[in-house]
Amino acid sequence: MDISEILNLVSKTLSIIVILLGIGAFAFKKYISEFIKTKFSIQFEKENTKYKQQFLKELEAYKSALVRELENHKLEIDIKRSQVLIYVQKKIEAYELLTAFYSPILEKIYTYSILDEKYKKDYHEFMKEIFKELEKCKEVSNKYSLYLSTTKIKIHLAPVHTAIISLFNENKTIDTASIDKIIHTFSMIETQMEIDLLGEKFYEEAEKDKKNLAWKIFKNQ
Numbered sequence: 640m641d642i643s644e645i646l647n648l649v650s651k652t653l654s655i656i657v658i659l660l661g662i663g664a665f666a667f668k669k670y671i672s673e674f675i676k677t678k679f680s681i682q683f684e685k686e687n688t689k690y691k692q693q694f695l696k697e698l699e700a701y702k703s704a705l706v707r708e709l710e711n712h713k714l715e716i717d718i719k720r721s722q723v724l725i726y727v728q729k730k731i732e733a734y735e736l737l738t739a740f741y742s743p744i745l746e747k748i749y750t751y752s753i754l755d756e757k758y759k760k761d762y763h764e765f766m767k768e769i770f771k772e773l774e775k776c777k778e779v780s781n782k783y784s785l786y787l788s789t790t791k792i793k794i795h796l797a798p799v800h801t802a803i804i805s806l807f808n809e810n811k812t813i814d815t816a817s818i819d820k821i822i823h824t825f826s827m828i829e830t831q832m833e834i835d836l837l838g839e840k841f842y843e844e845a846e847k848d849k850k851n852l853a854w855k856i857f858k859n860q
Contacts, residue, residue, distance in 0.1 A: 726786065727836075733783030734832040740776045741799070744769060745822050748806060752813040762811040773803060792835065795828050 751765060759765070780787070780796060787796070802821045806813050 729783065730786040731836065733779070733786045734829075734836065736779045736783070737776070737796070738829060738832070740772065740779060741825055744772050744776070744803065745818065745825060748803065748813060749815070749818045749822065752815045752818055766807045769803070769807075773800060776800065792828055792831050795824055795831075799825055799828065 748769060751759060777800065780800075799821055802817070802824075806817055806821075
């Protein structure tokens with residue numbers, strides 16, 4: 640084998656080695672790339688799962704907190720609604736009792752004032768009876784004072800009580816005009832009670848409905 644053949648063989652060998660090294664380098668590079676990709680993919684999946692679980696926990700905690708907050712808010716609304724209902728019921732009860740006590744008293748006094756003397760019971764006995772009933776009115780007023788919220792009611796109610804007492808005198812006579820005035824004042828108080836419960840607007844609408852109904856009844860007679 641001459642030198643040219645040897646050089647040619649060496650050249651081919653080196654070429655093969657270079658090609659093999661290139662293939663090896665490419666394969667190694669691809670292996671490294673796949674290894675890194677796989678490793679990071681696994682790591683990413685772990686971290687992603689971890690963050691996902693953490694996020695779900697935080698989401699559940701937030702949902703639970705939100706539900707509790709909503710339940711507390713609903714409870715507060717229910718309590719306030721219950722308190723308002725109790726307050727309104729007590730107010731209605733107060734107004735009904737005041738009307739139930741005062742109206743019969745005024746009717747009795749007015750009837751007594753226009754009766755013929757021979758049909759009247761003893762003046763002092765009648766006065767004691769009225770004063771006893773007025774004491775019940777006073778008890779109701781004191782008991783439900785908190786629910787007589789409207790100033791107009793409080794202002795006018797006390798003078799009505801005093802005016803009824805002042806109707807009785809040493810002359811054993813009851814002035815009809817004074818009774819009319821007291822009845823008118825109490826009628827204003829009753830109106831104010833209705834306004835206090837219904838509100839100005841609803842009271843006006845209710846009054847219109849009453850008048851319309853009365854007019855229809857009158858026309859149909």
